[in-house]
Amino acid sequence: MDHLKSARQTIPPLFTHPSKFLSLYSNFITKNQSSVTQIESALRSLTYIIPGRFRDAELASESLHSSIQLLSMYHDTLLTRAVSKLPGMPRAQSPHNRYTKFWMVKSGMxxxxxxxxxxxxxxxxLWEMMAKRKGEKIRWRVVVLLEVVKAVCRFLLLRITHSRPLVTPALPEREVIPDEREDEEEELFEDEGYGGSEASGPGSGRRIEPKEYKMKRTGLSLPVLPNPSDISSYLLSRVLTADDIKAPSALLNKVNGSAQLAEILHIIQPVIYAIAMSRSKDKSNWQPxxxxLSIEYAARQLRKDGLRTTALExxxxxxxxxxxxxxxxxxxFYENVTKGFLxxxxxxxxxLIAGVLDDYLYLWDGYYFSSSSN
Structure with a gap:
């Protein structure tokens, strides 16, 4: 017992309390958003530049890429929570983020x-790469299964949103958290007054940038006064459009009739194409x-543009x-036309450039999902 007690005492507190570790990690991501985003972009670019540089290690390369994507998605969740807790007036959001956040809050499903x-x-x-090592038959079974899973998810989203068109991506995109000012600049700003002005000290030629004034009791922020020489741009940037005052659920209209059929065709097209490809013995066969392409084109033709079409649609x-x-x-088309040209x-x-292109040719030649857009 004494050995166990002493061993437990040597374990860092963060490992004995995972919630504290997650809380510290969340705070770190929130306070260092720009640095984290740059690191993610650098790692993601690295996996793009050498997608198949080491043919025998393609699985490791794609595992790294998938891990970065999943970690980035988790970071998006942390940053979305942080933005929602920020005090002050509501911040402008894209129609896509307004719509997806509305459904994320309204429906746990x-x-x-x-x-x-x-x-x-x-x-x-990554799943296709692992399945291919078991043989082409297993590979195509996995491809079809994954397309079916995605189609089921999209049908569920169509039902949950009461027959509204699907959006890509279905999750909110990352938002920028405003950087906090240094304490010294805040004190200097308060001394100069609300709205910003020229520094009056001797030898000071730098201009203090305007900053929102935060009320101490309520925590709300007052907007920055505009530059007198640029009033028109200031007013235009604050003009509300019809979509700005719409309820988030009204940013997309419900589909019915031919528009609903178009949405269904768009969802099932990847499944039908994957099944046709799995049954085709010749990669150069034009039938699949x-x-x-015919199903995708039919979906676009069945969709009708009306006067009520929204900006998000x-x-x-x-x-x-x-x-x-x-x-x-x-x-x-790739086998008969694009491949030879590339x-x-x-x-x-x-x-150097040819090496990168050859790596992508290796992926396009051998993997279905390397050129998938759904």
Whole structure:
């Protein structure tokens, strides 16, 4: 017993109280958001630059990439909580974040399904790589299964949101937390007065930037006074649009009729295409590619633009339009057209750039999810 007691005393307090460790980690991420974001971007860029540099270690490379994506998603959750607790007047948010945050708060089921969908999307290529080591048959079973899981998640989101179109991503995007001023600057600002002015001390030529005045009793912040020489830009930046005053749920209209059929086709298209590819013996066969593209094109044609189309709807359909460009990197079109062009281009490029392109060609040649946009 004495040995156990002494051993327990040697364990750092953070390991005996995981909640304290998580709290400290959350505070660190919140206070160092810019540095954490830069580190994430650097690591993510590294995995992009050398996706298949070590052919035998592709699994380790993709594991690193997936881990960074999942960690970044956890950081987004921590930062979203921190932003919601900030005192002062409500901060401007994008329509996408307003909409997704509304459903995250209103429906616990939405939060769970959206999180599961994001996790599958971040790890799908890793699962395919592991399955491929067991053989092509197992690989395609895993691919179809993952597409079915994603389709089920999207149908659930469609039902939870009462037949509103899907948004990409289904989770809120990262928001910037305002940097805190140094205490010395705050004291100097208070001495100079609200609104900001030229420093009056001898030898001081620097201008004190305007800062929101925080009321001590209520914790609310008063807006910064505008620059007298730029009143028009100040007023235009504060003009409310129709979407700004809408309820978050009204940022997307409910779909019905042909629009609902278009949304259903958009959801099931990846499943049908994956099944067709799994049954095709020849990668150059045009039938699966034409089938998948036809369903996606039919979904776009069935969707009708009306006078009540919101800005968020136009944004999401714009994303889907750009995503259709990935059909040039899939199936028969890639095997018969794009692949030969890229290989010829690689031969004419400098060795460093050609090496990176060859790494991506290795992924596009062998993996279904390397060119997936869903």
């Amino acid at each position: 939405y939060r769970k399904v959206a999180t599961l969908l994001a996790v599958v999307q971040y790890t799908e290529l 590619w034409l089938l998948g 136009r944004e999401q359909w714009g994303k889907r339009g750009w995503a259709m460009g990935w059909w040039a990197m899939r199936g028969a 290989h010829k281009t690689s031969e004419k490029l400098p060795s």
